[in-house]
Amino acid sequence: MPTAPTPSPFISMWFGNFFEPFYSDADAVRKGIADVAGLGFNSVNLDSKPWEDFFARYKGDPPSQYVATQELMMSEAAKHGLDYTCLALYLCGDNLYPNIRDVPPVRGEQAVLPNGQPMGTYKYWSPVAQATMVDHVAGLLRLYGAGMRRRSDGRIAMQTMFDPIAKPSFDEEGRKHYLDWLSQRYNGDLAELSRRYDVIAGSFDGLLPADYWLRPDELNWVGCALPTANDFLAQTPDYYRWVDNQTYLGDVMVNYFATMREHWRGMDPQLFVEPVLHQWGYFFNPPSQPDWQTGQRALDVYRLARHVDSVLFIAAPLNAENRPDASVLSVEGAIARTANEGRPFTGGLYMGRHINEDVYRTVPPAEAIATQVAAGAKRLHVYGYSGLDDGGVLFRMDDVFKDSLCNGTRWAAEVIPLLEEPRPQEVAVLFPAAMSFYEPLELDDGGRHRMDILGWYQQMTDLGWHVDIVHPDQVAAGALQNYQHLVVPTDSLYGLTDTGAAEAAIRAFVEAGGTMMHGAGCALANRVFGITEEAVDFDCIRWQEDLIPHGWSTSAFTSAGENIGSYIGSDRPGILRTSIGRGRVLSFGFEYGYAYSRRTMPIVPPAYGRSEMHPLALLKRTPIDDEIGISPSALMHPTRGVETAIFGSRAVIVNHRASPIDISGIHARRLIPLTPSAPGWLAAHSAVYVEL
Numbered sequence: 056m057p058t059a060p061t062p063s064p065f066i067s068m069w070f071g072n073f074f075e076p077f078y079s080d081a082d083a084v085r086k087g088i089a090d091v092a093g094l095g096f097n098s099v100n101l102d103s104k105p106w107e108d109f110f111a112r113y114k115g116d117p118p119s120q121y122v123a124t125q126e127l128m129m130s131e132a133a134k135h136g137l138d139y140t141c142l143a144l145y146l147c148g149d150n151l152y153p154n155i156r157d158v159p160p161v162r163g164e165q166a167v168l169p170n171g172q173p174m175g176t177y178k179y180w181s182p183v184a185q186a187t188m189v190d191h192v193a194g195l196l197r198l199y200g201a202g203m204r205r206r207s208d209g210r211i212a213m214q215t216m217f218d219p220i221a222k223p224s225f226d227e228e229g230r231k232h233y234l235d236w237l238s239q240r241y242n243g244d245l246a247e248l249s250r251r252y253d254v255i256a257g258s259f260d261g262l263l264p265a266d267y268w269l270r271p272d273e274l275n276w277v278g279c280a281l282p283t284a285n286d287f288l289a290q291t292p293d294y295y296r297w298v299d300n301q302t303y304l305g306d307v308m309v310n311y312f313a314t315m316r317e318h319w320r321g322m323d324p325q326l327f328v329e330p331v332l333h334q335w336g337y338f339f340n341p342p343s344q345p346d347w348q349t350g351q352r353a354l355d356v357y358r359l360a361r362h363v364d365s366v367l368f369i370a371a372p373l374n375a376e377n378r379p380d381a382s383v384l385s386v387e388g389a390i391a392r393t394a395n396e397g398r399p400f401t402g403g404l405y406m407g408r409h410i411n412e413d414v415y416r417t418v419p420p421a422e423a424i425a426t427q428v429a430a431g432a433k434r435l436h437v438y439g440y441s442g443l444d445d446g447g448v449l450f451r452m453d454d455v456f457k458d459s460l461c462n463g464t465r466w467a468a469e470v471i472p473l474l475e476e477p478r479p480q481e482v483a484v485l486f487p488a489a490m491s492f493y494e495p496l497e498l499d500d501g502g503r504h505r506m507d508i509l510g511w512y513q514q515m516t517d518l519g520w521h522v523d524i525v526h527p528d529q530v531a532a533g534a535l536q537n538y539q540h541l542v543v544p545t546d547s548l549y550g551l552t553d554t555g556a557a558e559a560a561i562r563a564f565v566e567a568g569g570t571m572m573h574g575a576g577c578a579l580a581n582r583v584f585g586i587t588e589e590a591v592d593f594d595c596i597r598w599q600e601d602l603i604p605h606g607w608s609t610s611a612f613t614s615a616g617e618n619i620g621s622y623i624g625s626d627r628p629g630i631l632r633t634s635i636g637r638g639r640v641l642s643f644g645f646e647y648g649y650a651y652s653r654r655t656m657p658i659v660p661p662a663y664g665r666s667e668m669h670p671l672a673l674l675k676r677t678p679i680d681d682e683i684g685i686s687p688s689a690l691m692h693p694t695r696g697v698e699t700a701i702f703g704s705r706a707v708i709v710n711h712r713a714s715p716i717d718i719s720g721i722h723a724r725r726l727i728p729l730t731p732s733a734p735g736w737l738a739a740h741s742a743v744y745v746e747l
Contacts, residue, residue: 064434067096067097067099067437071441098132098140100140101142105187138205162177171226210325218333220277221305252292269282281345301492301493309359327365330359333354335347335369335405336373339374339387342502356390360395366400368403369436369438372415376502376654385516385698388431393529403438406449422711424460428471466729466744482520484541485530506652508545511572513652514648515679521688535561550578561579570640575608575645586614586640602620603656603670612642616628619678651671710738715739719734726743729741
């Protein structure tokens, strides 16, 4: 008896119809849907947010031009064998689209500005606002559910909550909501709050908006006032306001998702809710785009993942220095994979002419797709076909781009169903949760804090290791038990959250034989293992090769341990190995990850004349290579810029380099190349599926 064909994985394209020609030109819509199908997509994501014309349609009114076009898109999708999903909610004021939509949204209840005017966005905790969201999703299901995407278990996929931005409200109820929370946060200690905020108040209820919120007059539907670098450095009253404000909004977000989960379950047990949580990268937000950064949105994807069926965010191959870099997608994919904790997840990709740069001239679409497949994504969501306001204008891309995109989607459709086993758990990178949550991009000089985690990730994958990015909450719950090594990258705000349980778990991990690695200024290493250091003048480190330690700070270690790399001028420890139980801690007196990945490299300091010294990226063998070596699961001798992901007896190898790679040493019974190449070679910026 022949076996049933393996169902094709969900590969979806967002298709907006705000702009012409797709707003009213039926022929353009038909050609667009045909193009989407021809590019290898099997589902269309429609921008069906809760505007009044949708609610009128639910009541039986004739469709508006906007709704009618979506209904045409649904019917055209069916003709090409595609189904669709609906992007049902956009929980920020931007769903007004005041310049391109003449129909107001249905919010139920809005947040209110200090001057009493509506803020133009949702009051997340309002039962009235939540009810409108439920009514909208119910209306979409009732009218259009028959053609919606269904998973293999029959559940209807609903992608919703796109780019959420929780906001405070300064009406009477909203003030009480925040001030009750604030009183609980301070355990009723008004004196402590007054000291931190530098205010005089007789009660929590007596605090004015300007007392408890950071410059509330600067709030609008998407933006807010931001603290300064000096606020963080000096821990000014505005620093404490910012931290409390963000913590509150984060709790609002989590409580919202927990509440809505019960609404969705009560509405339809067959509903599969997958929020699209961020549009332009989760951890690597594009520089110079202040309104769209995670550090302003009080968004912790790990915390929210507990309350939905799956979490998704859209990523682009753009690093924190604004350079195209496919390995950014690997990091974002590792965050999505680990946040979903073993559940099948959707890899999100921002395609088209990116808002900051034409990144896909450097990173072909097919390479970007293969990187998400290597991360373990079981589904793909691509943004977007027509989105002139933010750069997702894939329909305008040239044939070279589209050919690569089509090659990538078809390869992914063939390969994803074959990757049935989970990836190995070898190296855990501790997610810098406090920094991601509280630090606006403007306070990360040159993106260096975020580049540190990227460099650590690259160093590990360059040695063939499999890397997950684990949240401190997951560490506290026992996540480290399956790993050999732990990397602690820079978290510039470490200690803002309660990390006691995670620190205890990390100490137990190392004592039991694990290795922990960290760079300069690591508060965790000091608190858990008593590793101390002091700032020193910049100098090079004598190691097997003399090393130029180009982080942004330089320190020498003052605690006991084995000195394995000394500063040349002082002979003080710049690289320290500390034995802890059966394990060890490797300490570097500079920011190792940043030094590995940064844009520029320094010259040899003039004081050393003609001496040969090099940064990490030019060493023949790095200190990490020397200390932990190559992953035991490596299929071949690792090459920098080539990433291998193993799934049981199968693997995906992605070549992020601009040159082909010799893979003839891998003994494989089957290969599925992303790009045709000579036998035994993996093409540049390409990938290959391998059966071992």
